Amino acid sequence: MKSEPYIDQHVELVARCKLGERKAQYELYQRYSKAMFNVCMRILNHFGEAEDALQEAFMDAFTNLHQFRQQSTFGAWLKQIVVNRALSQIRSRKVEWVELSSWEQNGGQTLADYQEDSDELDLDVQRIQTEILMLPDGYRVVLSLYLFEGYDHEEISEVLGISESTSRSQYLRGKRKLLERIGSRNGL
Amino acid sequence: MKDKSGKxxxxxxFVRDNRERFDQYEPSAQLWERIDRALPADVPSPNEKKKGWMLPLAGNWLRIAAGLVLALGLGMLLYLHEGDASDPTAQQQPSYDQEMSQYAQLIDQKRDEILKLTNHNPELRKAFSSDLQALEANYQSLKQDLGNAPNQEAMLQAMIQNLQWQIDLLNQQLDILQRFNNSTDENNKTDDHPAVI
Structure with missing residues (x-):
């Protein structure tokens, strides 16, 4: 996120929001809504649901702003809320997580295999964007948290309530699937 | 967050280097309206509209005044401690009594005036009186200590100083109120009452 390096950037704005000032809330919304909406879109892959999640996340954030103690940036704090909101929404879809053991037994490749895979590909933003949204929920969620939101597998295991190894396997499978799709479109 | 093993x-x-280009979607323009409606009513904005530019300004002035009071209070404490040993025999002099009762009278007058002017503005009245309270509390504790203080004169001077600050503060509050009333009357006669600070 663009605003993260500037730790004190929104201190005053946040303070005004804590007092319930609507104008300040709108300013924060304007600064963060786009980035946060894309977080929701990548997790939910549904415009209406992403908007619902974003609305609830901002409501949560404004209502619980007194709990924000400037220990992280406001953006990081908000993103946690957004991710949690989007995840609780997608949980109602009953996503299935693939356990690593069953995945390796099925002849899964190692991380190194994928690194080689993707090195051969000519990547572009639009293609990745499109193909990620075509992935099944379980792959897409882990992939987007890891690739786009900077979560590691430990953090993903926590927010999703799965094991770290499941997160890893899900990520590897999701990535392979993604690269396959991109590769087939590229004629590889 | 992620391990930096270079793996x-x-x-x-590619994603890391082009991260921002991946944020392509935008929520609809109506989403803020939905949030706006669902949030509890805007708290400070109505005040802001009624009081225009005055309230933030008054807030700043009061903050400055409060800071001044604090700094001077600390200075006074130091002053009293230094003066402790100097003249233990000083007596409470009648001239101080007179001076103090004059100040007290002035303070009462100004407070009445402020009460009148803040009749329709209880919030501002509360803010003003709470600022004065700090000084008053300081004055009362000085008064209590007066009996035991080895340096009576320094103590009395501190009390008088405190009363003067109270008057200064009240003057500033009056000035703010007058400016405020002028601006709400849409009379820009604020030059009649130049700022105290």
């Missing part, structure tokens, strides 16, 4: 593959590097 990023082509895809991971």
């Amino acid at each position: 990023k593959d082509h895809l991971e590097r």
